[in-house]
C-alpha cells in the first residue's frame with residue numbers, strides 16, 4: 585500500500601454506520617483514522633444514488649431511520665438535515681391489500697362486519713392495555729376466534745413470506761424473527777412505532793460524506809483490508825502487510841472471513857434487486873409492498889415514495905428476490921440466519937476474536953446480528969468507548 589500505517593492511530597475496516605461513526609468519534613478526539621472499504625463507495629448498505637430517472641434509489645434495499653434512542657438521533661442530526669418520514673407498508677393477502685403490520689383495518693378487510701366487530705372486541709379485551717401482540721402469542725391463544733385469525737395471517741403472510749425470505753420453514757427460525765413484525769391492536773398505520781422516524785434530506789450518501797468529512801479521517805475505497813491484514817488467534821496478534829500492527833483495529837466485516845472460515849462459513853441470506861422503470865406517475869400505494877405469495881420476489885419498493893420525490897411521468901421500482909449467500913462475488917451477505925446452530929458457531933469465532941487484544945469487532949457482519957441502523961450506531965458508541 586502507498587501509505588504507511590505509522591501515520592495512523594486507529595485502523596477501521598468498513599465504511600458503513602459502525603465504521604464511520606467510530607471513525608468520526610475517534611477523529612474528534614484527535615486520533616488519525618484510516619478507513620478501508622472494499623466497495624467502490626462509502627455508506628455501507630445505506631448507499632444511495634440518483635438513477636437514470638433522476639430518482640434517488642437505495643442500492644442495498646429500502647432504508648428509513650427510526651429510533652427511540654435520543655442520543656443516537658442527536659448524533660445523526662449533527663451531520664446533515666433529516667426529514668420526518670413515517671414509513672407505510674402494505675402486503676398483498678391473496679389480492680387484498682392490507683396495511684402491515686396488520687391492524688384493525690386488516691380485520692375489516694378480511695371479515696364480515698359482525699365477525700370483525702367481535703374479533704376486535706375480543707382482542708381489545710384479552711390484550712387490554714397493549715398496543716401490539718406477536719403472531720406467536722396469537723397462535724397460542726385459547727380463544728378460538730383469535731387463534732383462527734392468527735392462523736389466517738400465518739397462512740396468508742407469515743408462512744409464505746418467511747419461507748421465501750429465509751429459504752427454510754418457520755419452525756427452523758428462532759422465534760425472534762417471527763416476532764419482529766407484530767400485530768397491532770388498533771387502526772394505527774405505520775411500519776415503525778419509534779419516537780424519531782426520518783430520512784436524510786439529501787440522501788444517505790451525502791449524510792455519510794458529512795460524517796466522514798474530518799481532517800483526521802482518510803478513506804480508501806476499493807480496498808479489501810484482508811488483502812493486507814491477518815489476524816492470528818494463536819499469537820493474539822494482527823499483522824498488516826506482514827508487519828506486526830499494534831494500533832486498535834476496528835473490524836466491521838464478517839468475522840468468519842477474518843478468521844479464515846476455521847469453523848466453516850456463517851450462513852447469510854442475500855438479496856437480488858431487479859430495478860424496473862415504469863412510465864407512470866405511481867406504481868403502488870405504499871413505498872414498500874410485500875407479496876408473500878408472488879413467485880420469487882418478496883416485496884417491491886417504489887423509490888420516489890422513499891423519500892417523497894417530485895418526479896412526474898416515471899417511477900423506479902425494485903423487486904426484491906431473496907437468495908442464499910454462498911460467498912460468491914456480488915453475492916452480498918445481508919441477513920444472518922439466526923438458528924441455534926449458527927449462533928453457536930459464531931460464538932466460537934467471537935471467543936477467538938477476543939484473544940486478540942487490539943481487535944474491536946462491531947457491526948451487523950462482525951457481530952452476526954441483525955441491527956437496525958440505530959442499533960448499529962449504538963453499538964458503535966459502545967465499541968468506540970472501549971478504544972483507548
Ligand SMILES: Cc1cc2nc3c(=O)[nH]c(=O)nc-3n(C[C@H](O)[C@H](O)[C@H](O)COP(=O)(O)OP(=O)(O)OC[C@H]3O[C@@H](n4cnc5c(N)ncnc54)[C@H](O)[C@@H]3O)c2cc1C
Pocket residue numbers: 597598599600601602603620621622623627628629630644645646647648649650807808809810836837838855918919946947948949955956957958960
Ligand atoms: C434490505 C435491508 C433493508 C434494511 N432497512 C433498514 C431500515 O429501513 N432501517 C434500519 O434502521 N435498518 C435497516 N437495515 C439494516 C441496516 O442496513 C444496518 O443496520 C446497517 O447496514 C449496519 O451497518 P454496519 O456498519 O454494521 O454494516 P454495513 O453497512 O454493511 O457496513 C459494513 C461495511 O464493511 C465493508 N467491508 C466488509 N468486509 C470488508 C473488508 N474485508 N475490507 C474492507 N471493507 C469491508 C462492507 O463493504 C460494508 O460497506 C436494512 C438491512 C437490509 C439488509
